[in-house]
Amino acid sequence: QVQLVQSGAEVKKPGASVKVSCKTSGYTFTNYYMHWVRQAPGQGLEWMGVINPSDGTTSYAHKFQGRVTMTRDTSTSTVYMELRSLRVEDTAVYYCARGWESSSPTPLFDPWGQGTLVTVSS
Amino acid sequence: ETVLTQSPATLSLSPGERATLSCRASQSVSSYLAWYQQKPGQAPRLLIYDASNRATGIPARFSGSGSGTDFTLTINSLEPEDFAVYFCQQRSNWPCSFGQGTKLEIK
Numbered sequence: 001q002v003q004l005v006q007s008g009a010e011v012k013k014p015g016a017s018v019k020v021s022c023k024t025s026g027y028t029f030t031n032y033y034m035h036w037v038r039q040a041p042g043q044g045l046e047w048m049g050v051i052n053p054s055d056g057t058t059s060y061a062h063k064f065q066g067r068v069t070m071t072r073d074t075s076t077s078t079v080y081m082e083l084r085s086l087r088v089e090d091t092a093v094y095y096c097a098r099g100w101e102s103s104s105p106t107p108l109f110d111p112w113g114q115g116t117l118v119t120v121s122s
Numbered sequence: 123e124t125v126l127t128q129s130p131a132t133l134s135l136s137p138g139e140r141a142t143l144s145c146r147a148s149q150s151v152s153s154y155l156a157w158y159q160q161k162p163g164q165a166p167r168l169l170i171y172d173a174s175n176r177a178t179g180i181p182a183r184f185s186g187s188g189s190g191t192d193f194t195l196t197i198n199s200l201e202p203e204d205f206a207v208y209f210c211q212q213r214s215n216w217p218c219s220f221g222q223g224t225k226l227e228i229k
Contacts (some may be wrong), residue, residue, distance in 0.1 A: 045158075045166070045209055045220040061217045095165055100177075107211075107218035108156055110177060112165035 002026040004096050004113035011119045012086050019082040020049045022096030029077035030054040033099035035109055036070060036081045038092040048094075050105055051079055059105065086120045093117050124149055126163075126210050126221035133229040141197040143224045145210035150190045152214045154214035157186055157195045160223075169208075170195065 007021040011076065036048040049060035051070040058070045064083070072079045079096060094116045097109035125148040135141055141157065153173040158166035168177040170186035173193060183198040197204055205228050210221040 013210050038132055045211070046223045047220075097165075100168065100171065107213045108168070108171055109158075109166070109211075110168035112167070 002098070002111055002112060004098060006094075006096060006113040006116045009117040009119070011121065014087055014120055014122055015061070016086050016120075017082060017084040018086060019080055020041060020096075020118070021078055021080050023076065023078045024098070025077065027098075029072075029074060031102050032056050033105045034072070034079045035047050035097045035107060036043075036068075037095045037097050037109065037112075039088070039115075040092040043092075045094075047107060048081070050099070050107065052105065053079060074116050083118075086118075088120050088122075091118065091120045123217065124151060124212050124215045124219050126212060127218055128208075128210055128221035128224045130224060131222075132225045132227060132228050135200055136225075136229045137200050137202055139200050141195075141200055141204070141226055143195040143197075143208055143226070145188075145195070145221050146194040147191045147212055149215065151212040151214035153189050154212055155186075155188065155193045156211045156213070157184075158209045158211065159204075159206050160209065166209060197226075200226075 003025045005023045030053050035050045051058045053072045069082045096113040100108040100110045127146045129144045155173045157170040160166040174186045185196045187194050207223045207225050209223045
């Protein structure tokens with residue numbers, strides 16, 4: 001079955017960077033776009049951006065442009081999300097979420113990884 | 123950005139009752155509205171896409187309706203496992219956006 005397994009929780013200081021991984025299995029990695037969505041504690045969901053694992057092209061929400069980089073490693077079927085210049089308000093659970101439709105960047109998400117808690121604190 | 127407003131924030135019902143959750147968009151999203159269920163400590167799960175289509179494996183007691191700016195998620199005959207937080211999400215306008223959620227709790 002399709003599985004998205006994310007890396008473990010991180011604690012970072014303001015100004016640092018974090019890189020979260022999402023290892024996939026159970027489907028053809030290059031056939032489905034991968035999105036990143038975050039959820040601050042007790043808050044709603046916020047879309048960050050998307051990567052096409054086939055060619056590595058990306059699209060980021062304006063809010064994160066310049067601070068986020070999404071990459072992929074086709075040899076291990078893994079996608080990565082790096083967020084730089086971390087702020088306290090970046091404290092959140094970060095999810096990878098596969099696009100629902102093959103070969104389409106449309107933001108409809110199924111399934112999701114289990115989430116990675118990133119805590120930013122001095 | 124398209125703002126999605128969900129109501130009520132909290133809904134208290136008993137198992138066996140019907141739940142009606144609302145999602146209103148600040149501008150038309152056509153039928154590109156999805157619903158997700160999230161249980162404590164878990165990732166969201168896709169329930170409904172394109173306003174009224176159930177995702178794979180979703181029970182028939184879940185149904186969605188609406189178009190344009192007003193949407194409804196209905197859950198008939200609530201089961202104990204249905205008590206969770208529900209989010210709506212639009213993909214019509216970039217960037218996609220989510221509502222703040224409705225918490226469905228046991229009365």
